[in-house]
Amino acid sequence: MSPLLPNYLRTLRMHWGLTQPELAALLGITDSALSKFETQALAPTKNLILGVEVIFGRDARKAFPALYAQTERLIMRRAATLAARLEENTDDVSKKKLKLLSEMIERSEVDNHHL
Amino acid sequence: MNTRHKHGLVLAIHPTSRGFGWALFEGPLMPVDWGLATVKAKRSVRSLARFERLLNRYSPKVVVFEEFSEHPARRVLRIQKLCHRMIEAASERGIYTPIYSRETVRECFEHSGATTRHDIALSVAEQIEVFRHRLPRKRGDFGGEDVRQSLFDAVALALTYFALNKRAATQSEPSR
Numbered sequence: 001m002s003p004l005l006p007n008y009l010r011t012l013r014m015h016w017g018l019t020q021p022e023l024a025a026l027l028g029i030t031d032s033a034l035s036k037f038e039t040q041a042l043a044p045t046k047n048l049i050l051g052v053e054v055i056f057g058r059d060a061r062k063a064f065p066a067l068y069a070q071t072e073r074l075i076m077r078r079a080a081t082l083a084a085r086l087e088e089n090t091d092d093v094s095k096k097k098l099k100l101l102s103e104m105i106e107r108s109e110v111d112n113h114h115l
Numbered sequence: 116m117n118t119r120h121k122h123g124l125v126l127a128i129h130p131t132s133r134g135f136g137w138a139l140f141e142g143p144l145m146p147v148d149w150g151l152a153t154v155k156a157k158r159s160v161r162s163l164a165r166f167e168r169l170l171n172r173y174s175p176k177v178v179v180f181e182e183f184s185e186h187p188a189r190r191v192l193r194i195q196k197l198c199h200r201m202i203e204a205a206s207e208r209g210i211y212t213p214i215y216s217r218e219t220v221r222e223c224f225e226h227s228g229a230t231t232r233h234d235i236a237l238s239v240a241e242q243i244e245v246f247r248h249r250l251p252r253k254r255g256d257f258g259g260e261d262v263r264q265s266l267f268d269a270v271a272l273a274l275t276y277f278a279l280n281k282r283a284a285t286q287s288e289p290s291r
Contacts, residue, residue, distance in 0.1 A: 004124055004141045005173070011147045015245050039172065 006066035009048075010038040012056045027051040043067070061111070072108055079104060123176030126169060127273035128201065129265045130183075130194050134162055136265030139173055143277035144243055148173070151266055159197045166201050170208060178205045179272045182216040215275050223275040236267035239274065246270060 005011070013023045024034040027048060036042040044064050052063045061068045079101045086094045086101075124147070129136045138149040154161040170178075183190040183198045190198070202212045221230065227238040233253050240247045251261030 005147055008147070014148065017245075017248055 006040055007037075007044065007064045008058070009034075009044075009052065009063065012052065012058060012063065013038075016056070023055075026055055076105065076108065124173050125177045125179065125273055125276055126173065126175040127179040127269040127271075127276070128166065129181055129268040129272065130162065130190070130197055130201075131260075131262070131265045132158075132191075132194075133262065134158070135166070136263075136267070136269040137166075137169060138266065138269040138273050139169075139175065140273045140277070143274070143281070146243060146245060146270070146273075149246075149266060149270070151262060153262070159193055159200070162197055163200055163204065167204055170205060170210070174208075175210060177211045177213065177276065178202075179276045180212060180214045181220070181268065181272055182214055185216070213276060215272060215279075219279075220271050220275045223278045224271065232264060232268060232271075235271045236264065239267050239270050242274070243270070 013020070018026075020031050020034050020038075024031045027034065028051075029037075029048070033042065037044055037048055044067055049060050049064060049067075053059055056063070083098060083101045086098050123141075125140045127138050127140075134152040134154045136149075136151050139147050141147050152162060152165040154165070169175075178201075180198055180202065184195050189195075202214075205212050217232075220235065224235045224238050227234075227241070229235045229238045233251070236251055240250045246267065249263050249266065251263040251267060254260050254264075
């Protein structure tokens, strides 16, 4: 799947031939709430994201690409701020933290390149 | 750039007397949404409203139609007018709207030996697993057409679009 749609909830449901009431029952939400999630009238909740991963085996990056990208952008911005602060330090813990941040950025670049 | 990003979302529409079948693809053999829009009264107005809702929700780059005004696939006047209005609505949004004849669709499925619309539906179901359980029943001598046929007609149109684009891209590649 590619991130041409903001979320792939409806696609996943249709791929497996599930009806809205069936998937809503699995997720423990109402049909109407599921419909709103599918049409992006409601922002996905953490229960929905985790529920989709349990049911379809799709993580948030693949099932909710728009939300994932938005979260990723925000975290990267904060990471840049933290990295700037850590670069002044020379201790081992700071180096370890910088390594995590650089791996995080690298991982994001690689994943986005593959999409 | 991979194929799905090159095309953007491709929507295919196949109007019927009771609404229209539609299929949305993000790449060849990659359907993301599909359905049958069924309308009972004010059929053209409601069909157009449903169509515009699809355009607003998905913002496709391409909307594919089947030839509707030329012989031998001329449709009834209401469907012809509806198709014109749909094309107009899509064009106003800057969407590319190719129109393919049944013959062109048939040619694209020639390799699978499909000649009738039902054969093409079978070939579609063979290629794309998710449509298998929605396969329309074969039309009998006296029975009406299965409503699901229009969904498969729409899918066939989308696949024709991808096949023709692939062919055009191959032909335009410089020989080495």
